[in-house]
Amino acid sequence: MKRWPINHLTADDLDAFHSASLSPEARTHLTECADCQAMVSMDRVVLNALATLPSYAPRPDFENRVLTRIRRPEPALLRLFRPAAMAGRRRLALAATLVVAVGTSIVWSLFNRDLLLSWVQLAAVETGRAVWLGVRVAATNLTAQPWYLPIRDFASSPGRLALLAGGSLVAYAAALIALRRVLTLPSGPVSHANG
Amino acid sequence: MSERPTLAELKAATDQEVVLLAKKGRESAYRELVRRYERPVFSLIYRMVRNRELAEDLSQETFIKVLNALESYRPEFKFSSWVFKIANNAAIDHLRRRELDTLSLEGSPHAETPQMVEATALQIGERGETALDAVANKELGGEIEQAIAKLRPEYRTCILLRHVEGRAYEEIAEILGLPLGTVKTYIHRARNELRIALAHLKQE
Numbered sequence: 256m257k258r259w260p261i262n263h264l265t266a267d268d269l270d271a272f273h274s275a276s277l278s279p280e281a282r283t284h285l286t287e288c289a290d291c292q293a294m295v296s297m298d299r300v301v302l303n304a305l306a307t308l309p310s311y312a313p314r315p316d317f318e319n320r321v322l323t324r325i326r327r328p329e330p331a332l333l334r335l336f337r338p339a340a341m342a343g344r345r346r347l348a349l350a351a352t353l354v355v356a357v358g359t360s361i362v363w364s365l366f367n368r369d370l371l372l373s374w375v376q377l378a379a380v381e382t383g384r385a386v387w388l389g390v391r392v393a394a395t396n397l398t399a400q401p402w403y404l405p406i407r408d409f410a411s412s413p414g415r416l417a418l419l420a421g422g423s424l425v426a427y428a429a430a431l432i433a434l435r436r437v438l439t440l441p442s443g444p445v446s447h448a449n450g
Numbered sequence: 451m452s453e454r455p456t457l458a459e460l461k462a463a464t465d466q467e468v469v470l471l472a473k474k475g476r477e478s479a480y481r482e483l484v485r486r487y488e489r490p491v492f493s494l495i496y497r498m499v500r501n502r503e504l505a506e507d508l509s510q511e512t513f514i515k516v517l518n519a520l521e522s523y524r525p526e527f528k529f530s531s532w533v534f535k536i537a538n539n540a541a542i543d544h545l546r547r548r549e550l551d552t553l554s555l556e557g558s559p560h561a562e563t564p565q566m567v568e569a570t571a572l573q574i575g576e577r578g579e580t581a582l583d584a585v586a587n588k589e590l591g592g593e594i595e596q597a598i599a600k601l602r603p604e605y606r607t608c609i610l611l612r613h614v615e616g617r618a619y620e621e622i623a624e625i626l627g628l629p630l631g632t633v634k635t636y637i638h639r640a641r642n643e644l645r646i647a648l649a650h651l652k653q654e
Contacts, residue, residue, distance in 0.1 A: 266638035297645040304594040304648065305613035311493045313506050318484045321513040328475040 264291045465529035491537045498541035512537040535625045545603050597647035605640035612637050
């Protein structure tokens with residue numbers, strides 16, 4: 256008798272009443288309490304009204320409108336031919352080709368060492384010959400210049416050679432200092448910048 | 451469930467099975483998911499926002515979000531809970547935005563002259579009943595619909611999910627991210643308000 260006559264039906268009791276699982280104490284209270292009877296009766300009206308509410312449908316093309324705006328995962332076969340996938344595969348093919356080419360050349364050189372060495376020697380001899388020819392051509396050009404003989408005569412004694420070398424060094428240093436001054440940014444405001 | 455199920459097989463499949471097929475890109479599975487939930491989602495949103503066009507837009511937004519995020523769906527949760535959660539968020543977000551809009555009814559706070567205030571104020575007619583709204587209000591015109599419309603949005607969602615969609619208290623708590631006790635309280639307060647609102651029917 257803990258509910259009656261003090262406690263009216265609770266919210267849980269109302270649910271229990273509608274699901275036919277009201278406790279005996281609450282049922283006893285309900286049979287004797289006019290307020291609770293009115294509440295239960297009104298609650299049933301509300302629940303019946305809610306239960307009869309219609310379900311509404313969107314317009315018939317709703318499904319299609321949704322489907323046109325979603326991103327669906329592509330089937331596996333189509334995914335293989337997507338531009339991004341193709342680009343990835345192209346890079347993979349290029350890398351594989353390079354690996355195969357390098358590997359093939361290493362294997363070939365292991366089996367043809369003599370031939371390879373003869374090619375290397377031939378290349379070295381030809382390169383040396385070309386370099387020597389270049390040096391000779393440059394030297395010939397230099398000695399053919401009109402200013403070559405006067406300068407050679409001037410520098411024939413050690414004193415004049417030292418003077419010429421010293422003068423050249425001083426001129427080179429002066430040129431470097433002048434160039435540095437020209438290229439250095441001004442550190443403060445320029446006095447005549449604003450007129 | 452086969453890789454290419456028939457329509458009948460799809461209809462008989464569980465939500466989880468249909469979702470699995472949809473994840474593989476089956477259009478029929480996407481269509482089935484929309485068909486299963488378009489009415490409950492639309493009805494819920496329509497009763498929340500009370501405007502058919504807007505409800506269609508928000509329902510569409512809900513399904514687009516759901517279907518685009520299928521990869522992130524965790525099958526240990528009920529699919530219906532996830533769908534209703536997104537639908538409810540869409541409706542509640544809209545109602546909140548609309549509440550903010552009403553603040554500007556008086557005109558822009560930056561307006562400096564009475565003419566500027568008038569020019570920037572929303573016309574009451576704009577927020578009043580359009581032809582579509584009139585149709586909608588007629589459709590939602592029953593006593594109970596009117597009473598539901600007057601409930602606080604969170605009470606409205608709870609009562610609709612419980613007594614119109616037939617969802618369990620626990621599922622509603624999951625959908626709304628609220629404690630079970632709060633959901634029960636909201637539903638009983640809502641029922642109490644509806645009892646008061648419909649009391650005259652009983653007396654007649």
